[in-house]
Amino acid sequence: MIESIPAKQILQKVKFENTRWFGIDYNMNLYRGCPHGCIYCDSRSTIYNIENFDQVRYKENVIEILSKELRSKRKKGVVGIGAMSDTYNPFEKELCITKRALNLLAENHFGVSIDTKSSLVVRDIPILQKIKTNNSAIVKLTITTANDELSKKIEPNVNPSSERFEAVKELNDAGIFCGILLTPMLPFLTDNKDEIRAIVEKAHKANAKFIYCMYGVTMRSGQREFFYKHLKNISPELVLKYQRLYGLNYLCSIPNKDYCETLFKEECRRYGILTDMKDIVKAYKRSESYTQMKFF
């Protein structure tokens, strides 16, 4: 049974330069909390103050509030969904809050930038195609390992990596600009040549347009304890290694960053997969400027 929470505001204008994170102008989270259980999840950090993070809740009157907000904005833009909570949680299948929100974006000529780990996103391909006729649409499937067994351990309650690659293919085949978020790359676990090569090759087979990589993992209070508790089941030695190397650091970069970055970029270049944020933003927004040029 899913609970609800009151909401006042849904759309938030982003404060940073919009080329920094996939060219988004606004952010929205339609749900609070996330049941996907990723062991490295940053959103469960205590600084965000989300009680019972694993229990997802929907925001009351979210569609009515969003509708009003979209109509009141003078500047159209791209709305990011999925920063703090995966918007395609298991309840979305029945509640269709994300689906209805996407329809509103289409009707009001806003663009969208979706982050998810769930294959349910393919259900909304027809709406994404509609959004693309007046603005831009980009979908990012987070895939942190090419190995289904490992993905089941580190991201236990969502589709395994192989199903996410299939979703990437389906979206790209339908003309939606789609790629992969390789975030985080976990030190001593996924920062190796076999993983990097396998992810890039599978991304290529799925026609992924880009892979955006973060060479390490962030670690904050609340998040750290949860991560270590679950990492211990994979390898107790790894926990000790992390504790020795990173202590209470926020940013835990992979120790072999130069090697991994060079290999990753070489592999992507070989297949024509974009890796640079500016290039990705330019490429997916091209259709928007094309529509505007046609208009003039």
Ligand code: SF4
């Ligand atoms: S899908 Fe995202 S928000 Fe949900 S648990 Fe995983 S990392 Fe956290």
